[in-house]
Amino acid sequence: MTDFPVFDGHNDLVLRILRGHVTADAVASGLSDGHIDKPRAQKGGLGGGMFAIFVPSPDDKAVRHDEMRNPPYDIALPTRVTEAEATDWTERGLDAMDALEAAGAIRICRTAQEIEAALAAEEMAAVLHIEGAEAIDRDFEKLNAWHARGLRSLGPVWSRDTVWGHGVPFRYPSDPDTGPGLTEDGKALVRECNRLKILVDLSHLNAKGVEDVARITDAPLVATHSNAWAVCPHSRNVTDRQLAMIRDSDGMVGINFASAFLRPDGRMESEFELDIMLRHFDDLISSLGEDRVGLGSDFDGALVPDRIGDCAGLPNLLTALRSHGVDDGLMTKITHGNWLRVLRKTWGEQ
Numbered sequence: 001m002t003d004f005p006v007f008d009g010h011n012d013l014v015l016r017i018l019r020g021h022v023t024a025d026a027v028a029s030g031l032s033d034g035h036i037d038k039p040r041a042q043k044g045g046l047g048g049g050m051f052a053i054f055v056p057s058p059d060d061k062a063v064r065h066d067e068m069r070n071p072p073y074d075i076a077l078p079t080r081v082t083e084a085e086a087t088d089w090t091e092r093g094l095d096a097m098d099a100l101e102a103a104g105a106i107r108i109c110r111t112a113q114e115i116e117a118a119l120a121a122e123e124m125a126a127v128l129h130i131e132g133a134e135a136i137d138r139d140f141e142k143l144n145a146w147h148a149r150g151l152r153s154l155g156p157v158w159s160r161d162t163v164w165g166h167g168v169p170f171r172y173p174s175d176p177d178t179g180p181g182l183t184e185d186g187k188a189l190v191r192e193c194n195r196l197k198i199l200v201d202l203s204h205l206n207a208k209g210v211e212d213v214a215r216i217t218d219a220p221l222v223a224t225h226s227n228a229w230a231v232c233p234h235s236r237n238v239t240d241r242q243l244a245m246i247r248d249s250d251g252m253v254g255i256n257f258a259s260a261f262l263r264p265d266g267r268m269e270s271e272f273e274l275d276i277m278l279r280h281f282d283d284l285i286s287s288l289g290e291d292r293v294g295l296g297s298d299f300d301g302a303l304v305p306d307r308i309g310d311c312a313g314l315p316n317l318l319t320a321l322r323s324h325g326v327d328d329g330l331m332t333k334i335t336h337g338n339w340l341r342v343l344r345k346t347w348g349e350q
């Protein structure tokens with residue numbers, strides 16, 4: 001299935017490096033755990049994706065998967081991080097991306113044309129993404145500096161609130177209408193991202209925040225790693241109303257592999273058949289059309305289905321899609337073509 005290289009909407013490999021779990025050289029040569037390294041990417045056809053730089057909270061209180069195994073749940077979110085703490089993590093995240101490139105694990109891409117070239121060369125195309133913009137100053141000096149360094153995608157919030165807006169909690173069952181939307185500073189951030197042609201990621205934003213972005217932006221609306229709320233009524237998933245806004249903007253959604261956002265029962269358990277993913281696929285295709293659906297795995301940041309396991313298991317998903325009636329043309333769109341289309345449009349390349 002490597003005739004259909006996968007460009008993926010989201011992964012958290014950089015966080016593993018920043019926490020000292022792996023090194024850039026080990027990613028290039030091969031790892032015994034986690035979801036992504038170069039040998040497994042080549043085996044599974046992972047051609048690249050959005051590499052997130054995420055800042056954990058000072059108390060390092062991660063979302064607790066054990067609590068998410070027993071719905072209903074409403075997980076208390078970690079405390080905020082300061083701009084200074086976030087800046088340190090983000091700078092080190094950018095350094096980690098440079099180290100991955102120097103080790104030969106990835107090729108950092110700033111344009112869709114560069115992504116296409118990396119895919120053709122069977123190199124892992126990497127787009128710099130910041131998940132949660134706590135490191136950005138209100139004068140946007142760092143945003144501009146990091147854009148010059150290669151930043152091309154940004155999520156104003158992770159699930160904890162920031163000075164820019166409000167994220168959704170990890171709550172099931174729940175819709176994403178969980179509080180106020182963007183702050184005035186957050187609206188200014190969206191406008192500056194538009195000026196710089198930086199993609200604004202809707203994943204983790206609450207309903208009012210998504211509507212604020214939709215009113216402001218001149219770019220396609222994109223949720224890089226989210227699923228269909230109609231299939232799994234989790235606060236992290238996108239509703240029919242949000243899907244209509246995304247469709248009308250000619251944007252797209254990347255299907256998230258996180259088990260709790262896939263399973264209709266909201267459980268963070270990974271033993272289930274891929275037909276659940278196909279239900280999300282069908283709903284998103286029905287709502288958005290064939291040109292606006294891709295993949296957004298959340299590799300190295302989520303508990304993914306056992307039937308996939310890691311990036312070497314991507315052919316299992318493609319085989320399931322093929323058995324589901326997906327032909328070559330649609331397979332090309334889902335695996336990478338739709339991402340290239342929306343990135344060209346967002347980055348002003350067409």
